[in-house]
Amino acid sequence: MNKLQKVLLVDDDDIVNSINKVIIKHAKFADEIISETIASNAIDYIKIQKEEGSLPELIFLDINMPEMDGWDFVDEYVKLGLEESGPRIIMLTSSINPRDENRASLIDEITDFMSKPLSPEILDKIYLDHFGSN
């Protein structure tokens, strides 16, 4: 049994998505892993899943993407008006800039801010910090 049912990866870099997929599988963190390289497609995906009642529990979101970036994504996500039971968003970025981390901490919808790369240890910590009580 994996810890979560569905995780959504949003990153414009294919390689990053495929790395994260393998790590998440290896850590038995989620049954299903969806990835999108275009943020606006990820928003469309969430809309559909909302209708079908199978939203992911967690979204890993990159910041630096062309056209719609991570911040724009969160703006669009807020407009979807999902309940508190909606997905948690964790920013997963190469940025180590305190300005980005600060900005993320001011947005309620962003649960956490983490630096790439993802690892099994980080996934354990995420589960304990944000899903442990489930």
Added chain:
Amino acid sequence: MSKRNNHLQRQIWKYYGDKPFPKELEKLIQSVSDSYDNYEKEHKLLNRIMDLSSQELFDANAELRKRNDELDRFVYSTSHDLRAPLTSILGLLQLIELSKDSEDIDKYLGQIRTTTLQLDNFIQDIVNYTHNKKLDITYGEIDFKKLIEDCLDKLNFMSNSESIEKVIEIDGPVAFHSDIQRLNTLISNLISNSIKYCKPDSKDSFLKVRVTISPKEAVITIEDNGIGIDKVHIDKIYDMFYRASAKSKGSGIGLYIVKEIVEKLKGSISMSSELNMGTTFTLVLPNQGQFKTAGKQQEK
């Protein structure tokens, strides 16, 4: 009797009034007056030097502030683009450690190579950017055919490069002089964009580089039938770190460097593009051979 220093004279009036001055003190007073004069002269000189230096300091300070702001913005964006490939490589190394399947390991090694090349390209871009900012222009005669062929050779590793038909047309009745390093960066940036953004499944992709040289200038057009650029992005394509397309893989610094170099060489650049049809960049660069001969004639 030589004229007394004004300042001293005022002091004498103040404390001694108009009474006749004792003759035996005249020599002493004259000597004091000379000292006053000297002091005032030095004081004036010193003030002028200080004025000049503080103006220089103010100017230098303003320049430093500007540079510092630029550097701040640059470091903010660059640190991300340098770190991103490294985090991917770290992730891939982790996968290799976890994996027992040799086919998977080969795939990860391939991805490490791709990512390393991406990092190397970015560092090369940064070097070109600083090179253009810092180094003086050095003019030399340009062999366009060789320059373009060398660029194409270096870009041959790019995944689409081999399937694209490349045409080079050069009309050069006179010699063209410019800065070879900068020209190389310009052309290789534009060509690599054409290759990167060709239509992925098209079998008749082409890339045409045309050069027309006159005594006044060279007109270089780089034309492709690739994916094109959407009109909404056209104003921003030269902005630092701007990426027009969700398909763009680069850092968004290439066309910024191109624009900076064109400005440095006192040329111009224009672009026409239609989505799904292709893009044409036109560079006009002054022929510095003219200036060179004119300069020599003046010397004689």
